[in-house]
Structures are given as structure tokens and as C-alpha cells.
Amino acid sequence: MSFSLGLYDLFSYLIPGMLYIYVVNEYIKLFGFSHLDPSQLSKVDQSTSALVVVAILFAAFVIGHIFDYLASTLLYKLIYRRSIPEVALGELKRKYDTIDIAFKPDDWDILMIILRSRNIELTKILDKFQADSIMLRNLAFGFFLAMILSFTMFFQTLNTQEILLALAMLIAWGFASYRSKQFRLWFYTDIFQASLEYGSTLKKVMENNSKEKEPSSNLSGSQKRSKGK
Numbered sequence: 001m002s003f004s005l006g007l008y009d010l011f012s013y014l015i016p017g018m019l020y021i022y023v024v025n026e027y028i029k030l031f032g033f034s035h036l037d038p039s040q041l042s043k044v045d046q047s048t049s050a051l052v053v054v055a056i057l058f059a060a061f062v063i064g065h066i067f068d069y070l071a072s073t074l075l076y077k078l079i080y081r082r083s084i085p086e087v088a089l090g091e092l093k094r095k096y097d098t099i100d101i102a103f104k105p106d107d108w109d110i111l112m113i114i115l116r117s118r119n120i121e122l123t124k125i126l127d128k129f130q131a132d133s134i135m136l137r138n139l140a141f142g143f144f145l146a147m148i149l150s151f152t153m154f155f156q157t158l159n160t161q162e163i164l165l166a167l168a169m170l171i172a173w174g175f176a177s178y179r180s181k182q183f184r185l186w187f188y189t190d191i192f193q194a195s196l197e198y199g200s201t202l203k204k205v206m207e208n209n210s211k212e213k214e215p216s217s218n219l220s221g222s223q224k225r226s227k228g229k
Contacts, residue, residue: 008131013068016138017060020067023145064138071141088188102201103192110202111195114209122194129187136180143173
């Protein structure tokens with residue numbers, strides 16, 4: 001794993017993890033249990049405060065991983081009935097209808113391994129797409145939990161600010177979910193599209209890869225998108 005991918009992986013869980021900590025802490029506060037009080041950090045000495053910050057960052061990274069599992073299994077599988085690799089493959093077949101594309105949705109992971117050994121620059125872009133998708137998926141789940149929290153607070157306090165905050169969280173949830181799906185769709189689409197350079201079936205790609213065929217200079221969709229930024 002490259003250092004750049006390590007940073008992508010770090011922030012894809014760390015940033016949403018901070019949101020998760022805030023939301024969970026607010027839920028704990030709502031039910032009257034002992035909770036974290038950020039204002040107390042100003043009352044401790046500098047060294048202790050630094051240790052607390054490091055502990056919170058570490059906890060955010062771990063919690064980001066835990067909640068990502070919940071986000072991907074409990075929420076997104078209910079929203080998206082068709083798997084995104086299946087959707088990506090379907091769009092690619094419509095785009096290249098003259099090619100008999102016989103990839104299966106589950107072939108993407110093996111194809112990615114092959115591409116990683118053949119086209120490092122492309123896979124760096126794909127890794128970023130995947131990390132962006134994970135981060136946005138986690139943020140979306142955090143916004144979803146925050147939306148439920150705000151609705152609950154509204155019914156308890158009848159404070160109109162809470163309903164406005166809930167609506168804002170609803171919009172943020174929808175936007176983050178859409179962008180997460182878009183990045184994930186690009187990730188799978190470009191894996192299948194780039195693999196067509198070596199064959200239209202997994203078997204053919206593996207055979208051509210074993211021959212150590214030199215890749216052409218054609219840009220994939222992800223490389224074009226990256227250069228266009």
C-alpha cells in the first residue's frame with residue numbers, strides 16, 4: 001500500500017469518525033448519561049489536552065471503521081437493491097454494445113489486482129475514488145443519524161431550530177449519498193473499462209496478463225476525469 005493510499009484511507013475514516021463521535025455523544029447527552037464536554041478541555045493543562053486530542057483522533061479512526069460496516073450493510077444495502085458493480089457493468093455494456101463483454105460483477109477484485117500490476121497511475125486514481133466514496137458514505141450515515149437526533153430533539157423541545165437542522169441534515173445526507181455512489185460507480189466502471197484493453201472476459205484478461213503484454217497509452221475514463229480537473 002502506498003503512502004498516498006494510506007492518507008486516503010486515514011481521512012476516509014477519520015473525518016467521518018469525528019462526526020460519529022459528535023453524534024453519539026449528543027445521543028448519550030440526550031438520554032441523560034455521562035458524556036464528553038468539549039468545554040472541559042480548556043481547563044486541563046496543555047500536555048493532557050494534547051493526549052486527549054490524540055485519543056479522540058484515534059477513537060475517531062476506529063469508530064469510522066466500525067460505523068462504515070453499519071453504513072454499508074444496514075443502510076446502503078436497503079437503499080441500493082442492485083449492487084454497484086452490476087450497475088457499472090450494465091452501463092459499460094450499453095456504452096460498448098459492439099463488444100461482447102462477458103465480465104461478471106464479482107470479477108472486479110481480480111481485475112483490480114491485475115491492473116495494479118500493469119497500470120500504477122490508473123490504480124492510484126481508482127484508490128482515490130474508492131476512498132472518496134467511503135468517506136462520503138460514512139459522512140452520509142453520520143448525517144442520517146444527526147437527522148434522527150434533530151427530529152427527536154424537535155419533538156421533545158418543539159424548537160424550530162431543531163427541525164431546520166434536521167432538514168439540513170436530510171439534504172446533506174442525500175447529497176453525500178449521491179456523491180458516494182457516483183465515486184463508487186466510477187471506481188467499478190473504470191476497472192471494467194480499463195480491463196477491456198486486455199480482454200472482454202476474466203479468463204482472457206488473465207491469459208493476456210500472463211504474457212506480460214505492454215499496455216497501450218490510451219487513457220481510461222478515470223485518467224481523463226483526473227486530467228480534466
